[in-house]
Amino acid sequence: xxxxxxxxxxxxxxxxxxxxxxxxxxxxxxxxxxxxxxxxxxxxxxxxxxxxxxxxxxxxxxxxxxxxxxxxxxxxxxxxxxxxxxxxxxxxxxxxxxxxxxxxxxxxxxxxxxxxxxxxxxxxxxxxxxxxxxxxxxxxxxxxxxxxxxxxxxxxxxxxxxxxxxxxxxxxxxxxxxxxxxxxxxxxxxxxxxxxxxxxxxxxxxxxxxxxxxxxxxxxxxxxxxxxxxxxxxxxxxxxxxxxxxxxxxxxxxxxxxxxxxxxxxxxxxxxxxxxxxxxxxxxxxxxxxxxxxxxxxxxxxxxxxx
Amino acid sequence: xxxxxxxxxxxxxxxxxxxxxxxxxxxxxxxxxxxxxxxxxxxxxxxxxxxxxxxxxxxxxxxxxxxxxxxxxxxxxxxxxxxxxxxxxxxxxxxxxxxxxxxxxxxxxxxxxxxxxxxxxxxxxxxxxxxxxxxxxxxxxxxxxxxxxxxxxxxxxxxxxxxxxxxxxxxxxxxxxxxxxxxxxxxxxxxxxxxxxxxxxxxxxxxxxxxxxxxxxxxxxxxxxxxxxxxxxxxxxxxxxxxxxxxxxxxxxxxxxxxxxxxxxxxxx
Numbered sequence: 001x002x003x004x005x006x007x008x009x010x011x012x013x014x015x016x017x018x019x020x021x022x023x024x025x026x027x028x029x030x031x032x033x034x035x036x037x038x039x040x041x042x043x044x045x046x047x048x049x050x051x052x053x054x055x056x057x058x059x060x061x062x063x064x065x066x067x068x069x070x071x072x073x074x075x076x077x078x079x080x081x082x083x084x085x086x087x088x089x090x091x092x093x094x095x096x097x098x099x100x101x102x103x104x105x106x107x108x109x110x111x112x113x114x115x116x117x118x119x120x121x122x123x124x125x126x127x128x129x130x131x132x133x134x135x136x137x138x139x140x141x142x143x144x145x146x147x148x149x150x151x152x153x154x155x156x157x158x159x160x161x162x163x164x165x166x167x168x169x170x171x172x173x174x175x176x177x178x179x180x181x182x183x184x185x186x187x188x189x190x191x192x193x194x195x196x197x198x199x200x201x202x203x204x205x206x207x208x209x210x211x212x213x214x215x216x217x218x219x220x221x222x223x224x225x226x227x228x229x230x231x232x233x234x235x236x237x238x239x240x241x242x243x244x245x246x247x248x249x250x251x252x253x254x255x256x257x258x259x260x261x262x263x264x265x266x267x268x269x270x271x272x273x274x275x276x277x278x279x280x281x282x283x284x285x286x287x288x289x290x291x292x293x294x295x296x297x298x299x300x301x302x303x304x305x306x307x
Numbered sequence: 308x309x310x311x312x313x314x315x316x317x318x319x320x321x322x323x324x325x326x327x328x329x330x331x332x333x334x335x336x337x338x339x340x341x342x343x344x345x346x347x348x349x350x351x352x353x354x355x356x357x358x359x360x361x362x363x364x365x366x367x368x369x370x371x372x373x374x375x376x377x378x379x380x381x382x383x384x385x386x387x388x389x390x391x392x393x394x395x396x397x398x399x400x401x402x403x404x405x406x407x408x409x410x411x412x413x414x415x416x417x418x419x420x421x422x423x424x425x426x427x428x429x430x431x432x433x434x435x436x437x438x439x440x441x442x443x444x445x446x447x448x449x450x451x452x453x454x455x456x457x458x459x460x461x462x463x464x465x466x467x468x469x470x471x472x473x474x475x476x477x478x479x480x481x482x483x484x485x486x487x488x489x490x491x492x493x494x495x496x497x498x499x500x501x502x503x504x505x506x507x508x509x510x511x512x513x514x515x516x517x518x519x520x521x522x523x524x525x526x527x528x529x530x531x532x533x534x535x536x537x538x539x540x541x542x543x544x545x546x547x548x549x550x551x552x553x554x555x556x557x558x559x560x561x562x563x564x565x566x567x568x569x570x571x572x573x574x575x576x
Contacts, residue, residue: 206510208464209457225510227460245508 033065036094039072043084054092066094070101071120077106082113200236207232207246214252228268237261249276250294260294261306270303272296309417312424313442315466317458319429321450322487325523326545327426328356329534330446333549335390336534339421342381344412345395346438347428348404354394357384358530368396371408377415386535391420404437413441431465440471444481446514450488451500456508459484463509483514485548490519491564502562515548517541518561 040046066089086096098116099106107117201215203222209229213220220234223241230246232238236258238250243264251258251273258272265287269278275296282288283303291306314327324345331343344367345353354360365380370393377393384390393412396403416423427438439445445466449459466480467473473480486502493499506513522539526532534545540561547557 205467206463208467209460211464211468227457227508229457229460230464 031065033067033097034094035067035069035100036089036096037069037072041070041073041075041077041081041085043081043088046085047088050088050092054094063090063093063095065097067118068096068099068115069120070099073101075101075103075106077109079109079112082110082115086113086115201234203232209246234258247271248294251296256296256299258295261292262294263291264289265292265303270294270301272301275299275301277301309413309420309423310444311413311417311442312422312444312446313427313439314424314446314448315427315435315439315462316429316448316455317431317435317460317462318450318455321448321455322517322523323429323448324352324356324426325527325533326446326448326485326487326517327353327424328532329542329545330549330552331422331424332384332387332390332532332534333545334422334424334553335384335387337549337553338389340389340419341422341424342391342393342416342420343424343426344393344416345426346404346434347426348395348399348401348434349397350428351395351397353392353426354382355530356527357392357532358386359384359392359394360530363394366394366396366399367409367412368399368403370412371403371405377412386531401432401434404434406437406440409437410441431461435462436465436469439466439469439480442466442470442480443472444483446483446485447509447511448485448487449505449509451486451494451502451505453500456500456505459509463511482511483552484509484511485514485517487517488519489516489561491562495564514551515544515557515559516561517544517548 038046068085068089082099089096096115098118099110100118100120102120104117104119110117198216198218200219200221201213203213203220204224206224207213207222207226207230209227212231213222213233215232215234215236215238217235219236219239220232221239221241222232225242226232226240226244226246226248228245231249232240232246233249233252235251235253235255237260238248238258239261240248241263244262244267246267247269248260248262248267249269249271250260254273256273256275260270260272265283266289267279269276271277272294273296287303287305292303293306294301294303296302312330314323314330316323324347327343327345331341334341343353343357345351346367347353348368351366354363359382362382365375367380369375370377370380381391381393384392393416413423425438425442428434439462447459447462447466449455463482466482470480472478484506486505489502490499494501502513502516518540520533520539520541522536522541523533526536526539526541533539533541534549536542544561547560550557
């Protein structure tokens with residue numbers, strides 16, 4: 001079972017009744033509910049399983065609103081079966097309010113059994129929780145932390161240079177070669193449209209010239225040298241714990257909060273959310289070959305040393 | 308089970324065929340039954356370098372197309388026992404070289420030979436990819452200059468992604484860095500990358516350095532792998548490389564500028 005946020009229509013009843021005021025209003029409500037994922041409709045088996053696992057919690061589960069998730073089953077059910085299911089779950093403290101299944105024709109049967117119907121949402125609740133937490137970070141423009149050295153004379157020169165050179169092209173990776181398996185995309189059907197997040201891609205072998213790595217929807221960590229002529233791209237941040245001699249493009253789909261962290265900074269090109277800089281002129285001595293981080297400060301690329 | 312070694316580089320003209328010839332001969336001189344295969348269909352050179360160009364009757368394409376047997380096509384080397392050459396075709400197309408055909412040939416060779424040395428053509432196209440596909444080990448021949456280093460880096464990427472071991476997720480190919488045409492004098496003057504520079508960029512195990520040598524050109528013109536030219540610096544270098552490949556610990560030579568003694572300067576050397 002898992003906790004879900006549901007958008008729910010409820011009826012609000014006004015306390016004071018005037019003859020001209022409507023006796024009711026419908027507003028949306030968000031409630032916490034449980035989802036009971038059922039992998040069988042064999043009620044005898046379910047009852048046995050409930051009595052093993054749920055009996056102990058009988059005191060805690062005080063008729064919590066529960067979604068009956070039948071999405072994994074081929075459901076050929078009847079009103080009576082759903083009524084029986086409702087009654088069974090109620091005995092164990094779960095108040096069934098709705099079923100969840102991709103087949104919309106079940107809605108009528110469910111209604112006859114006093115249950116709502118909803119289609120499955122293809123997401124994992126952990127994903128939902130994770131993205132819900134991630135959104136505030138993405139929206140808030142990340143202010144450079146206090147312990148990053150203030151832009152010194154030399155790095156100021158870098159910033160000034162980038163002001164001239166910066167180009168706001170929306171860089172899309174050209175031919176993308178995904179060399180490592182990436183977690184399958186999981187999309188969220190309801191609004192609000194939350195971005196899909198993938199596991200961080202970790203590369204521990206050298207990225208040779210001519211190779212291209214793309215970490216779709218997440219961060220990229222590279223533990224070996226990136227040769228000149230090689231390209232590493234991520235929708236999120238890029239962490240390179242080795243020399244960067246090639247190209248690194250973070251925030252590839254426009255995330256301006258993305259950063260690039262490099263252990264040894266000797267790149268050909270860096271880019272964040274399409275704002276890029278090449279290094280035809282060498283970076284300052286204090287940065288070249290050193291550990292740096294690269295981030296955007298109001299559409300300006302900043303390269304700051306990492307102590 | 309035979310060990311398959313590809314001699315590759317990406318860049319052309321860095322010393323692949325020179326190395327294939329001397330490396331294969333070096334293994335044979337140490338008593339190992341070795342065959343060296345030329346994968347450069349249409350631009351074959353291995354037979355010239357080995358001095359057997361006038362004894363070529365059948366080639367690898369003939370064998371693949373079942374027009375001849377392997378026994379009919381293998382040429383016994385005249386300089387040492389234990390060494391055989393399978394030449395490339397000069398007249399046929401590269402397309403005649405198929406992976407299935409090459410696999411058959413290699414499987415058959417593996418029954419009799421301890422080492423199968425594959426001389427790769429330059430580039431990253433079909434010929435080079437076919438040559439590296441079945442490799443267990445790779446000697447990446449690199450000149451100490453930027454273009455060669457970059458092309459070697461490229462070929463390393465391909466070894467790690469387009470070889471059979473990579474595709475079938477087996478233990479990866481063992482890579483060895485061989486720096487050829489090295490001139491310590493030019494390195495000292497700052498005209499040439501040092502071995503350490505090359506090692507730093509490519510970061511694969513270093514098997515040795517072969518110095519720039521007059522002997523190489525003379526040897527190839529006379530159809531003798533340079534390893535047979537006793538006393539030549541390149542010959543000693545290749546012998547060291549073979550020894551290290553076979554597990555011996557040989558200190559690296561030819562890395563430093565040779566201090567020329569007074570007598571040598573007076574009387575030449």
